[in-house]
Amino acid sequence: MLRSNIRPDRLTLPYVLKSVAGLVDCELGRVIHGVIAKTGIEFDSFVRVSLVDMYVKVESLGCALQVFDESPERNKLGSILLWNVLMNGCCKVGGLRKAKELFDAMPVRNVGSWNSLINGFMRDGEVDRARELFDCMPEKNVVSWTTMVTGYSQNGHHEKALSMFSQILEVGVKPNDLTVVSALSACAKVGALEAGVHIHKYLSSNGFRLNKAIGTALVDMYAKCGDVESASQVFGMTKEKDLRTWSVMIWGWAIHGCFQQAFEYFDKMKSKGFKPDGVVFLAILTACSHSGQVDKGLSFFDSMRLDYSIEPTTKHYALIVDLLGRAGRLDEALSFIKSMPLDPDIVIWGALFCACRAHKNTEIAEFASQRLLQLEPKHPGGYVFLSNIYAGVGRWEDVERVRTSMKNRGAEKDPGWSYIEVDSQVHRFVAGDRAHKRTAEIHQKLEEITRSARKQGYTPETEWVLHNIEEEEKEDALGSHSEKLALAFALISTSPKTTIRIVKNLRVCGDCHSMMKYVSRMNEREIILRDIKRFHHFKDGICSCGDYW
Template sequence: MLRSNIRPDRLTLPYVLKSVAGLVDCELGRVIHGVIAKIGIEFDSFVRVSLVDMYVKVELLGCALQVFDESPERNKLGSILLWNVLMNGCCKVGDLRKAKELFDAMPVRNVGSWNSLINGFMRDGEVDRARELFDCMPEKNVVSWTTMVTGYSQNGHHEKALSMFSQILEVGVKPNDLTVVSALSACAKVGALEAGVHIHKYLSSNGFWLNKAIGTALVDMYAKCGNIESASQVFAMTKEKDLLTWSVMIWGWAIHGCFQQAFEYFDKMKSKGFKPDGVVFLAILTACSHSGQVDKGLSFFESMKLDYAIEPTMKHYALIVDLLGRAGQLDEALSFIKNMPLDPDMVIWGALFCACRTHKNTEMAELTSENVLQLEPKHPGGYVFLSNIYAGAGRWEDVERVRNLMKNRGAEKDPGWSCIEVDGHVLSFVAGYHAHEHTAEIYQKLEEITRSARKQGYTPETEWVLHNIEEEEKEDALGSHSEKLALAFALISTSPKTTIRIVKNLRVCGDCHSMMKYISRMNEREIILRDIKRFHHFKDGICSCGDYW
């Protein structure tokens, strides 16, 4: 255009600035700004907004503020877009103080102004301030509600996200696709199957199309809530699939221990013309690891590199270590680590340690823990690993020394929690929890089922307790694990023969795993437990993992 001596105008240059923002080219943005000044249209309101927007998106907030401050129209009622663009930019770079200052100084606000600041607070983890602002809004639109649902979910407040979604329906606002996807994501995180089914029914009866985004979110929700059959059905009904949809379905089969289906869907995906990426290979390697398919897993790992030119990440290497370790090939796993082109991290050594503990290789486990502590002196995992080793060997003074070291260095162990959904409400339990309104009934039920299980042959596996205490006290400590508390509450709160679904944030211990098998047979209940690694389906005294976990 310039070479043709055609002068750009106030309609042309905003599109040029939009392209500059897309390229994130700071220098080019300054050049275009110079051209705008030379032409003499930099004070045009449309151009002015585009300049601020461009500077915000190329992360030159100082320049954006300067353009804003030099805008004579900024205090006029019609300048709301200029204020919103700058405030949104401040929120994106985390300058909430400036964003709030702009919000308070605005001559007039619209719903977009409120939404931008609420989103900024949510992005920064200021959940309560976001809610306070939301409650003060003179009017709300679907974006306002969606921002709250998404913000709650992304900040780990999944129950509040679902409560907010319910309020959306109560006030008669029709959610958009992003609202639905965020709500389904919250269901998936806490295993809220009942809430997820309710959302699915709402979608079906209100004309929502099963597009890629919603279809994928539903598959993910059903898979992570323990209903892999429904996940498979939704997957089949989703006509418009992308690579992510296939990835989520393969992941679902993998974490449920259905390796044959995972392999089958991997082949189907390729036959449909989709080229697997690194995420798909993580899913397929997980399927191999959980099922003991060592040769198959190693073959996939090599194919990823040779056939698809995908460079393995630390996560891929960790899965191979886990694959070999679970199968008892500890020497091979250690050799694999030593020959990795990447320096092994906490996850790598953690995978090897878990295998060492399972196969009772104390010497290698001690080596593993030392590597963990060298890598991250403040990470609690290394101290827990090492105290596990010493406890297993009865070296209680060393256990106490490691625990004191852990405390002195400020390394805190993540507390174990489990949650269940009862009558549409998600309830959480932590180990040793006594503050629940039904505490007495929960512990009474726990004692009852433990006595019954003992008569059937159950023996508490006290090696999972690390303290130097008497065996009877160890059994009491095992009884307060969060998944057992959740199980006891489910037994007194749900109808006989109802499936019990529990989500745990850590790996289930061997004792709780054993107890679940006995309870599933004695109470004629199917128990579906999701821990940090995989699903365990307990039925008639048998676990779907085949005790290979």
């Protein structure tokens, strides 16, 4: 256009600036800014906003502020877009204090101004300040509500995200696709199947289209809430599938231990013309690991590099270590780690650790522990894993030595918690919890099912307790695990024959796994437990994992 001697005007240059922002090319942006200055339209309000927006998106906040400060119209009532663009940019690059200063100094604000700052607080993890601002808004739109739902979910406040979504429906605001996807994500995180089904019904009765985003979110929700069959049904009904939709479904089959279905969908995906990426291979390797398909997993790992030119990440290597370790091939797993082209991280050493615990291999566990603690001296995983290993073989002096070292270095173990949804209400339990309003009934029920299970042959697996304490005290410690508390609460709060669904943030211990099997048979209940690794479906005294976990 320039070579043709056609002069760009105020309508041309904003689109040029938008392209510069898309390329994230700051130097090119300065050149275009020079062209704008020479054409004499630098102070056009439309161009001015585009300049600020461009500098914000190429992360040159200083230049954006300079253009803003030099704008003669910034204190006029019609300049609200200019203020909002700069404030939004400050929030995105972490300049929250400056964004707040701009917000306070604005000559006039609209709903977009409030939404930008709320989003900024949520991005920075300042959830309470975001809520205070939201409550003070003189006017709210669907973006305001969506920002709150999304922000709560991304900051781990999943119950609040679902509560906010319910309020949206109560006040009569129609959610948009992003609102729905964020709410479904919150359901998936805490295993809130009832809430997820309610959202699905709302979508069906209010004319929402099952597009890629919503279809994928529903598949993910059903799979992570323990209903993989419904996930499969939604997947079949979703006409607009992309690679993420396929990967979410394959992940669903994998974490439920349905390796044959995972392999089948992997082949179907390829037959539909989709080329697998690294995420899909993570899913298919997970399926192999949970089902003991060692040779198949190694074959997939080779295919990933040779057939698709995908370089494995540390996550892929960790899954191969996990695959070999679960199968008891610990020496092979260690050799694999030593031959890796990448430096092994704490996830890889952690995978080897878990295998050592299962197979009681103290020698390799100690070696892996040294490597893990060299990488992160304050990471609690190394200490906890090694304590577990020593406790499992009765080396109590070593247990205390490791725990003392852990305390001295300021490493703190993550507390175990479990979620359970009853009557559309999510309840959270932590290990040793006595804060629940029905705690007396819960502990009474727990004692009752433990006595009944003993009569059926259950023996508490006290080697899962890390302290050298009396056997009776060990059994009390096992009884306070969060998943057992959630189980007892479900038994006193739900009707007979109702499926019990529990979500746990850590790996389920062997004793709790054993107890779940006995309770599923004694109470004729199906119990679906999701831990950090996979799903366990307990029915008639048997777990779907086949005790291979």
